[in-house]
Amino acid sequence: MGKGVIYYDVLGVARDASPEEIRGAFFDAAKRLHPDANPDPTAREAFLIVQEAYEVLINPQKRSVYDSFLPQSQVATSVAVNLKYSRSKLPCLDEAQLVYVLLELICTAESSQTNSPPMNICLVIDRSTSMKGERMDMVKANIAHLIRQLKPKDYLSVVAYSDRAVVVVPTTTVVDPHRLEHEVSLISTEGGTEMLQGLEAGISQLRAIRSKDIIRHLILLTDGHTYGDEEACLEIAQRAAQDGITISAMGIGHEWNDAFLDKMTGLCGGNALFASSPEDLFKYMEQKLTTIEKVYAKGVTFKFQNDERIQPRFIFRLYPEIAPLPTTSPICLGNLLYGRSLTVLFEFLVQKIKQPVDKLHLASGYLEMDVINQGGVLQFLDIHRPTFEDPEPELPPAPIVEAMSRLTLYRLQEKARLEVGQGETVEASKHLQYLATHLLSNGNRELAHTVLMEAEHIRQSQRFSKDGDKRIKYGTRALLLPSGLERKKL
């Protein structure tokens, strides 16, 4: 013992792991590290430590003695950073090349019911004429459900907007759910869609409670385009991000502007979802609420600089909530949840490299986050790789290939949409057919069928069907939610 290694971490099991789990983890590690299987001298050392850890933990007496010496909990940095690169050494090439990096932030802190932070949720509802009837009813039913889910320490406010915004429920704790439900039920539909009004009113409601350790979240429900104020909305979202306010959007129907909402929510760590049915909306609300409850640190932001030869081409958050992120520093990555990872995939375009360097900085800077009940934490993060004249060819790690295989499908869809927008319908339909082929081979029959129908529709009428584009977009995006990317609860 001693040497500062924690046997549980060595085996990668929880402190309350059962003997079976410990045995399983040991066998896995042994298969990897046993000197017979792995000639690397460091593996031999690692194997000895693993063996030592196993011998202690598998014996109940030794384990209880060991446990009594362990520090009770780790308070300091409970965020582990894990980086994977598509190549460990970059070749010096006369041409541009692409490098993929998978960044995983893993919260190793234990969550407990008592320290889950209070929430301050503001619902901003589009009440333009198009929401009339079924859509508004479904939104109201959802709010009623949400009200019943909130705890006494949580705050809620409701804003409805059309040409102007009305605060339906000012920020309040949920003391009298029936009264709140009644007030929400009185929202009527009229007028146009001016999102800026709604956002401004919503954010000022969220700012009303001045507590540091509170999760502030704005949920926007809309079914239409906003006119003329998109730039101002983006600015507001950026300022909201600085205040630690997250904006999520849920689009209803087929007319809302998904590209714009993706962009806006991406600025402040939220995401946009497509609710095609009342069940969808219901499910998303539930998910949203459970993710807000588990927040360990909010407003995780990556501020970075990179070598002038490097250009981040796209950045995509894969977990916990799927969303494309902006590619210019600072990037708000969103919230880090207890026991979960925050996974982000980067694609860097590297211009030609003339001479080998030790460190080519793809992105170097620091992660800033606001840990609930602890305050701001800075963590240095340098994403760099050495370059060589002629490195040996190597295979990219499986998680990157896996993630990219799904992301490629999403991008094929993006490409097709762009082409439809430019009137290149033949190309678009070809790309959709490629997409359908891949979906079929992955076993996603239903989505493949939708895509094929859409390809046919485009060929005949030169445009997407009513909500076909959004179905495909969010359908392919949902493929990015593999259980494989989900970290086992640590």
Added chain:
Amino acid sequence: MILCPNCHHEEISGALFCSECGAQLVVSDQKTTQSINRSPTDVLVISTPPVIEMPPITPGADTIVSLHMVGSGQVLHLAGRTEFTLGRVAENQPILPDVDLSAYDAYSQGVSRLHAALKLVNQRVVITDLGSANGTRVNGQKIMPHIDYPLNHGDMIALGKLKIQVLIRK
């Protein structure tokens, strides 16, 4: 530059997938990319390949070899000889097989009229391919025609595509 083998689209070096057709351009360092979430209950379960259940043999006393038709689940008991030819009966056929497999879709599965022979030699069972058009396989391995191959209880033979499990009573 990388040229996509599927659609000949040019990709930037280092790309993992073709942006035009979505084809994978690299191999991954792991064969299986699926990760299986382990729960304490399934840690030590060793998975065995699915085994086709063998039906119990309850024929007359003199039966030594039975054929389990995998597709239909029926069992044919062979008795009374030391050699059985397997095949299917067609019109104007001079020599008929001892065991007619026409009832098991033999024609579309590619069984020849005289496909193979099962022989009992010195308490052992052997199979001989009789020069069939689509060949005979024993446990997935194609056998040479006109040469005897020993069979064991539970072996899977395939006449063309028709799968049969051989059950031998000792």
